[in-house]
Amino acid sequence: MMDETDIRKAQQGDREAFIRLFRQLEPEMYGLSKSILKQDADCADAIQEATLKAFKSIAGLKQPQYFKTWVLRIVINECNQILRNRKRMVIMADVPEPDQLSCSAGDDIGSDIREMVSRLDDKLRIVTELFYFHDLSVKQIAQVLDISETAVRTRLHRARNRLMKSYANSQEGDLNYGSI
Template sequence: MDHEREEIELELLVIRCQRGERAAFDELIRGWERRLFVYIRKLVSDEEEAWQLLQEIWLQVLRGITSLRQPRFFPVWVYQVARNTVMSHYRREYSRAVSLQADVPVRGDDFDGFDDAESVHAGLSRLAMPDREVLTLYFLNDLSIAETAEVLGIPPGTVKSRLYRAKRALRDVLGPEGGCHG
């Protein structure tokens, strides 16, 4: 019943935002900023870039929230906005890198001294973007298979196979000491 109540409250909050209530939009940001930032940080390695992208996302949400026809779909919609913003960022970066013929830096993470949660988060940063993205949406953001499929624009069956592959990849990255079971 609590989950249902939260969904109704969010839907009403989105409707208030669509009507132009500034306080409602501030409340929406307070309730979603951390979730979106965590999602973005899983996709972007630089914290400052992540904050800049989050600001871009909120501007797009502010401009586009009135076009959201069904307010109950706000979570899927806002993650789509975030994903599209991050992907556009990567396309811009890639274009710059290609035009400058720059090498893409390779990150290496040292897992020594991390506890389990930190190891998992560090391990996520070492996964390919599709694996990192599906794990982040499904497990860290608690989206359903169907919602994850909608955000990513792929069929639910593909989400399931990506989840399976991504969990295995994460286990491989973490190794036997990584604390990832299941």
């Protein structure tokens, strides 16, 4: 939970309080932007722009308890802007980035699930990331994405169904039903 005292101090111009808040949110901002943009350089750009925009407009934040949701919304908007700009560019060479997922030997299922989530279409993937990996509530996700709570629940339901089917398909090779 974000310290509302720091939020109020940041709204009054306290740079140290602002820095403390953003250091807390930095891992989530990076994870969210990475799930949308995939490339570290683009993630850094999105986070930098989001931080600058938040710093300039934090005084206008009306409800400090929604600071985290507000910041994540700014990050998503910046990521979407980068994606729009990327579509306009003519790509000279598409050099794939090495996979940045770090996983330990005992984390194969977790990395498999993350991989399956990364293959979902954007609308389902973003909602799933926010709900499961960033611990936002349905209400917060609706606010961040500016959609209804019903739309969030529907997307989560569709994502779960697709993930279950994908997981079942990946396990089929391990099962032998011929003897049943």
